Amino acid sequence: MRVSAMLIPTLREVPSDAEVVSHQLLVRAGFVRKVSAGVYTFLPLARRVLEKIETIIREEMNRQGAQELLLPIIQPAELWRESGRWDVYGPELFRLQDRHGRLFCLGPTHEEIITDLFRNEVKSYRQLPLLLYQIQNKYRDERRPRFGLLRGREFIMKDLYSFDRDEAGLEVSYRKMYEAYSRVFARCGLKYRVVEADTGAIGGHDSHEFMVTAASGEALLVYCSSERCGYAANVERAPATPAPEEDTGPPRPLEAVATPARTTVEEVAGYLGVSPRRIIKTLLYETEKGMVAALVRGDRQLNEVKLQNALGVLRLELAGAEAVARATGAPVGFAGPVGLGGVPVVADPEVMKMRNGVAGANRADTHYVNVNPGRDFQVATVADIRVVEAGEPCPRCGQPLEQARGIEVGQIFKLGDKYSRALGATFLDEKGEARPAIMGCYGIGVSRTMAAAVEQHHDADGIVWPASIAPYHVVVVPVNSRDEAQMGLADSLYRELMAAGVEAVLDDRPERAGVKFKDADLIGYPLRVTVGNRAVEQGEVEVRERRTGHTHVTTPGELAARVRALLDAGHL
Ligand code: ATP
Numbered sequence: 001m002r003v004s005a006m007l008i009p010t011l012r013e014v015p016s017d018a019e020v021v022s023h024q025l026l027v028r029a030g031f032v033r034k035v036s037a038g039v040y041t042f043l044p045l046a047r048r049v050l051e052k053i054e055t056i057i058r059e060e061m062n063r064q065g066a067q068e069l070l071l072p073i074i075q076p077a078e079l080w081r082e083s084g085r086w087d088v089y090g091p092e093l094f095r096l097q098d099r100h101g102r103l104f105c106l107g108p109t110h111e112e113i114i115t116d117l118f119r120n121e122v123k124s125y126r127q128l129p130l131l132l133y134q135i136q137n138k139y140r141d142e143r144r145p146r147f148g149l150l151r152g153r154e155f156i157m158k159d160l161y162s163f164d165r166d167e168a169g170l171e172v173s174y175r176k177m178y179e180a181y182s183r184v185f186a187r188c189g190l191k192y193r194v195v196e197a198d199t200g201a202i203g204g205h206d207s208h209e210f211m212v213t214a215a216s217g218e219a220l221l222v223y224c225s226s227e228r229c230g231y232a233a234n235v236e237r238a239p240a241t242p243a244p245e246e247d248t249g250p251p252r253p254l255e256a257v258a259t260p261a262r263t264t265v266e267e268v269a270g271y272l273g274v275s276p277r278r279i280i281k282t283l284l285y286e287t288e289k290g291m292v293a294a295l296v297r298g299d300r301q302l303n304e305v306k307l308q309n310a311l312g313v314l315r316l317e318l319a320g321a322e323a324v325a326r327a328t329g330a331p332v333g334f335a336g337p338v339g340l341g342g343v344p345v346v347a348d349p350e351v352m353k354m355r356n357g358v359a360g361a362n363r364a365d366t367h368y369v370n371v372n373p374g375r376d377f378q379v380a381t382v383a384d385i386r387v388v389e390a391g392e393p394c395p396r397c398g399q400p401l402e403q404a405r406g407i408e409v410g411q412i413f414k415l416g417d418k419y420s421r422a423l424g425a426t427f428l429d430e431k432g433e434a435r436p437a438i439m440g441c442y443g444i445g446v447s448r449t450m451a452a453a454v455e456q457h458h459d460a461d462g463i464v465w466p467a468s469i470a471p472y473h474v475v476v477v478p479v480n481s482r483d484e485a486q487m488g489l490a491d492s493l494y495r496e497l498m499a500a501g502v503e504a505v506l507d508d509r510p511e512r513a514g515v516k517f518k519d520a521d522l523i524g525y526p527l528r529v530t531v532g533n534r535a536v537e538q539g540e541v542e543v544r545e546r547r548t549g550h551t552h553v554t555t556p557g558e559l560a561a562r563v564r565a566l567l568d569a570g571h572l
């Protein structure tokens with residue numbers, strides 16, 4: 001295409017509402033525009049990138065024997081009632097009504113629809129295994145849509161569902177997807193880690209996440225410093241090893257002390273002159289089963305996913321000031337497990353080891369010292385409910401763990417028979433007996449992958465697309481578009497590149513060369529071909545690599561072959 005005819009609205013200014021680099025650059029480089037919170041228009045350049053990613057995904061899914069189909073976005077509430085998710089999915093589900101008052105939702109995921117298809121259309125073990133997938137918009141009314149495409153409310157996902165006869169079959173399908181996902185992200189030019197993941201609300205018993213490592217990532221992961229071990233997990237999932245408690249002598253008598261206006265762990269520790277690890281941090285949560293108090297050591301972070309799993313609840317929200325006051329009789333900051341009537345207590349194992357600790361006294365401006373679990377308060381549950389930290393021992397081999405941030409671009413789950421049982425999706429086995437299909441589900445965030453690529457591949461001047469997913473490979477820039485000789489040569493080189501199978505654009509706009517170079521860098525074409533006076537007069541054409549800034553000088557006659565060779569070398 002000629003750039004003069006293309007819709008590429010680049011901006012010099014950083015959009016004020018864009019917090020992360022991918023959002024800033026994708027807006028500035030003319031790839032996306034926000035329509036509403038978490039809802040975006042993909043402009044022509046973005047559409048091309050998405051298509052590249054989708055093509056890679058399709059090739060890798062098909063290589064594993066998967067078949068593409070297309071399921072509806074509008075899903076009837078009845079199916080969600082059958083699976084039990086209509087009531088538990090909560091406010092993230094976009095719900096709507098038709099003119100007859102029938103309820104529907106916009107699909108956030110498609111387990112119900114695909115399981116319904118299976119129960120209606122698949123009868124025999126001979127038809128298994130089945131791997132079915134689609135690439136389509138998904139809808140989730142996220143509590144906090146943010147970071148541009150990274151957390152949208154409308155986004156593009158590839159979702160695949162596997163149906164097998166038994167667990168052994170599921171294991172095979174799961175391995176296939178694990179391999180396919182690894183290939184997809186590698187082919188997209190991304191550095192990623194595969195981590196063990198929590199299975200969360202979707203249910204199931206085994207799961208991995210594919211994390212693109214990036215400082216802006218919302219996910220926190222830990223991995224073993226020993227490469228031979230290879231353990232890696234989302235912190236939501238990684239088990240913590242309780243650290244030994246420091247010796248604080250024999251239990252002393254419980255004592256209430258004044259801690260005026262000291263509400264945080266740091267303030268209380270500073271005021272009483274003890275280390276934060278001596279404090280029993282008490283957090284009150286509201287759940288559908290009522291309020292609970294969760295205890296972790298003062299220097300630790302509570303892990304809400306672990307807490308949710310330990311309690312077996314679907315809803316978990318930090319209690320507000322009013323609820324805290326009602327339960328404890330004190331303002332926020334003075335809650336503690338001693339004398340906290342009627343609120344069940346969940347404690348991390350480290351708390352149970354503490355001797356002579358400090359805890360809120362459920363009275364304004366007061367804490368207890370010399371708190372001893374078991375003697376001074378009872379707990380309903382002891383469970384690992386804290387976040388693992390860097391430097392702690394690997395749960396597999398004991399070597400220190402390291403920490404990194406990541407963007408979850410894909411997740412694979414073993415679902416088992418959760419949905420097939422709920423919806424009655426059975427097949428007849430060799431003996432003619434009906435058995436529920438054993439399922440897996442596998443998602444890739446296509447639009448999130450595009451943004452993750454920008455998070456990982458950019459510099460001060462703009463995006464640096466990996467060639468495999470770049471919107472175009474090459475931009476041909478005549479230095480002076482008004483110079484007929486330059487324009488003529490640039491145009492013929494552009495045509496030759498196209499004829500050689502190179503995806504090229506010609507920046508024929510009557511702009512200064514500096515403007516065109518800046519846009520080329522911002523948009524992130526892997527290669528820029530510059531056609532100036534030297535090209536016309538001396539036959540010297542310059543090819544510049546976006547990533548390294550390295551330039552190659554060649555002749556007009558050799559340009560297409562040179563560009564092809566650079567692209568085929570695979571390092572762009
Ligand atoms: P997250 O934990 O980030 O909310 P999730 O675990 O709920 O994601 P899945 O249900 O596993 O997401 O969906 C599969 C994939 O879809 C994710 O790995 C991610 O790449 C993508 N995805 C999920 N939610 C969003 C979103 N709000 N915006 C863009 N992509 C998303």
Ligand code: MG
Nearest residue numbers: 209408410411
């Ligand atoms: Mg996920």
